[in-house]
Each structure stands twice: as structure tokens, then as C-alpha cells.
Amino acid sequence: MKTYLVTGGFGFIGSNFIRYVLDKQKDIGIINVDKITYAANPGNLAGYSENYKFYRVDIADKTALSKVFQENKINCAVNFAAESHVDRSIADPGIFIKTNVEGTLNLLELSMKYRVEKFLQISTDEVYGSLGASGKFNEETPLSPRSPYSASKAAADMLAMSFFHTYNMPVLISRCSNNYGPYQFPEKLMPLVIINALNDKDIPLYGDGKNVRDWIYVRDHVKGICLVLEKGKFGEVYNIGGNSEAENVDIIIYILDKLNKPRSLIKYVKDRQGHDRRYAMDFSKINAETGFLPKYNIEKGIDSTINWYKKNESWWRKILSGDYKEYYKKMYENR
Numbered sequence: 001m002k003t004y005l006v007t008g009g010f011g012f013i014g015s016n017f018i019r020y021v022l023d024k025q026k027d028i029g030i031i032n033v034d035k036i037t038y039a040a041n042p043g044n045l046a047g048y049s050e051n052y053k054f055y056r057v058d059i060a061d062k063t064a065l066s067k068v069f070q071e072n073k074i075n076c077a078v079n080f081a082a083e084s085h086v087d088r089s090i091a092d093p094g095i096f097i098k099t100n101v102e103g104t105l106n107l108l109e110l111s112m113k114y115r116v117e118k119f120l121q122i123s124t125d126e127v128y129g130s131l132g133a134s135g136k137f138n139e140e141t142p143l144s145p146r147s148p149y150s151a152s153k154a155a156a157d158m159l160a161m162s163f164f165h166t167y168n169m170p171v172l173i174s175r176c177s178n179n180y181g182p183y184q185f186p187e188k189l190m191p192l193v194i195i196n197a198l199n200d201k202d203i204p205l206y207g208d209g210k211n212v213r214d215w216i217y218v219r220d221h222v223k224g225i226c227l228v229l230e231k232g233k234f235g236e237v238y239n240i241g242g243n244s245e246a247e248n249v250d251i252i253i254y255i256l257d258k259l260n261k262p263r264s265l266i267k268y269v270k271d272r273q274g275h276d277r278r279y280a281m282d283f284s285k286i287n288a289e290t291g292f293l294p295k296y297n298i299e300k301g302i303d304s305t306i307n308w309y310k311k312n313e314s315w316w317r318k319i320l321s322g323d324y325k326e327y328y329k330k331m332y333e334n335r
């Protein structure tokens with residue numbers, strides 16, 4: 001039995017990863033370390049108790065984090081824990097440095113001290129900056145983060161790689177494009193659009209609506225992460241993408257049409273400050289080295305996401321009645 005330390009396991013991607021691993025690999029135990037921020041939802045892992053343990057710990061608190069390492073023999077660490085929302089980083093960058101940079105440093109130091117055999121840093125295409133109308137990011141593209149969020153993720157990546165070069169630590173980095181799918185907190189575009197449309201509420205579309213993201217269904221990302229863990233080489237970065245570029249306005253129109261809702265729900269609002277124009281991932285390296293290919297095209301992925309949000313109304317209603325309501329008010333009513 002191997003033990004994985006998974007940080008941020010109550011978040012969107014972390015919980016999808018933990019469910020996938022526990023369902024598929026009976027020889028892996030999971031220790032989930034999560035601070036339980038606004039974005040966490042313990043209900044995402046309801047029913048999982050076999051080969052699973054949870055610690056409520058802030059990765060920025062090194063003393064508390066070190067207890068997790070003292071009490072468990074950890075073979076592999078996968079760091080999902082992060083403040084992950086670009087808009088929040090623009091409003092309040094400090095916590096992004098604390099969690100994403102200092103928290104990652106603590107994890108690296110403890111993983112080295114306790115001789116963890118593999119350390120995977122979960123990163124993002126946003127560290128590469130913004131593209132023009134053509135081209136794609138590959139692993140050689142220079143880092144050029146443009147928001148406090150992406151700057152904090154780039155710093156974490158560089159720290160992680162510095163531990164490989166300096167201490168010969170077994171570090172891997174995966175960088176993925178925009179995820180969507182079940183259990184995504186409804187401040188991100190896809191769940192926000194689905195939920196607002198189901199409730200006949202306005203859908204805020206930033207700027208001219210023509211910013212492009214490369215969308216990937218979360219299950220494809222999770223499979224890519226498993227392949228990096230299985231076959232990735234230490235000291236290497238692996239881009240993961242969905243091969244599904246789309247303009248924001250087209251994503252919204254597709255969802256509205258699927259739900260038979262009027263396009264008049266779209267409300268053009270003030271643009272995000274420093275809004276990155278386009279992301280697109282060249283993931284030929286992970287394809288060549290591990291065979292990774294995304295299975296969901298964007299239509300199939302969105303259809304399945306819409307069905308999940310329709311079937312799991314109680315999941316998102318709970319969130320809407322809590323803190324998020326206040327946040328939502330602040331973000332959109334003052335625009």
C-alpha cells in the first residue's frame with residue numbers, strides 16, 4: 001500500500017482526483033490535507049472512508065503540517081491546495097502568496113525532510129501569460145504571469161523546480177488549462193453560467209466576451225495527473241490541455257441554448273483588470289511520453305456538466321445560501 005498526501009482535496013480538482021484514485025486503485029491510501037476555505041466542500045468526498053484520512057491543516061502553517069508528516073509515512077505528495085480564483089487575487093493578493101508560495105515551500109521542505117519519493121506540483125497554463133491570435137504554450141515557453149494568482153503559481157513552480165536542481169528532490173510539475181465538470185465552485189465561468197441560467201439570472205460576461213480558454217473536462221485532467229505520477233520524469237514539466245479552445249461568449253451561448261434559456265440573460269460587464277486574452281496548450285510532450293489524450297470534446301463535457309448540476313441542485317444551493325452570496329454581491333453588483 002502506497003500513501004499519497006493530497007493537499008486541497010476538498011476542492012474541485014482535488015476531490016475529483018481523490019475519488020478517481022480511491023475508486024480505481026485499491027493499493028493507494030489517501031491523506032487529504034485541507035484548510036477548508038470558502039472553496040472547499042467536505043461533501044465532495046462524502047462516503048469515502050476506506051484508505052482515506054483527513055487533516056484540517058493550513059499548508060502555510062508549517063508546525064501543523066509537520067505533524068501530518070510525523071504521523072504518516074508518505075510516499076507521494078500531490079499539491080492541489082491553492083487560492084485559485086483570478087478575480088479574488090486581483091481584489092486581495094496577500095493570501096495567494098501565503099498559501100500558494102509559502103504553503104508550497106513548507107510542503108517541499110517537509111517532503112524533503114521525510115524523504116517523500118515523488119512530489120507533484122499542480123500548476124496552470126496561466127503561468128505562461130497571454131497569447132495572441134495564434135500559437136500555443138509549450139513547456140519551453142518563458143513564464144510570464146500577469147495576475148497575482150498566476151504570479152503566485154509561477155513562484156511555486158520555480159521553488160519546486162529549485163528543489164529538484166538544488167537538492168535533487170524528486171519533483172514533477174503538471175500545468176493544465178481551464179477545468180470544468182462536477183463539483184466546481186460556482187464562482188468560475190462554467191458553473192456560474194449553468195446555475196445562473198437555471199435560475200433565470202443575468203450572466204456577467206467580461207469585456208467583449210472574446211477571450212479564449214482551452215477547456216478540459218476535469219476527469220481528463222485527473223487521468224493526465226495519474227499518468228504524470230506513473231510515467232513522468234523528475235525535474236520535468238508536463239502541459240495538460242483539452243484541445244478545446246473556445247471564446248467565452250460561445251461557451252455561454254452553447255449552455256443557454258442547451259437549457260432553452262434566452263441569450264438576453266447575457267450582460268456585458270466591465271472587463272477583468274489585466275484580463276489574459278487567450279490560452280492554448282501544446283500537450284504533445286505528455287502525449288509522447290505517457291500516451292495522454294483528452295477523451296471529452298467540449299460538447300460532450302459541457303453536456304455532462306450541465307446534467308451533473310441539474311441532478312445535484314442541493315450541492316450548489318447550499319453554497320449559494322452561504323458566504324458565496326456575499327462575495328457574489330460584492331463582485332457583480334458594484335460593476
Ligand code: NAD
Nearest residue numbers: 008010011012013035036037039040058059081082084179
Ligand atoms: P479550488 O479553489 O476548487 O480548491 C482549492 C482547495 O484548496 C480547497 O479545498 C481549499 O480549501 C484548499 N486550500 C486553500 N488554501 C489552503 C491552505 N492554505 N491549506 C490547505 N488547503 C487549502 O481549486 P481547484 O480549481 O480545484 O484547483 C486545484 C489546483 O489546480 C490549484 O493549485 C490550481 O492552481 C490548479 N489548477 C486549477 C485549474 C482550474 O481550471 N480550476 C487549472 C489548472 C490548474
Ligand code: DAU
Nearest residue numbers: 084085086124125126177178187188189204205206211248
Ligand atoms: O487556465 C487555468 C486557470 O483557469 C486556473 O489556473 C484557475 O485556477 C481557474 O480559476 C481558471 O482561471 P480563469 O480566470 O481562466 O477562469 P474563470 O472561470 O474565472 O474565467 C474564465 C473566463 O471567463 C475568463 O476569460 C474570464 C471570463 N469570465 C469569468 C467569470 C467568472 C466572465 O466573462 N464572466 C464571469 O463571471
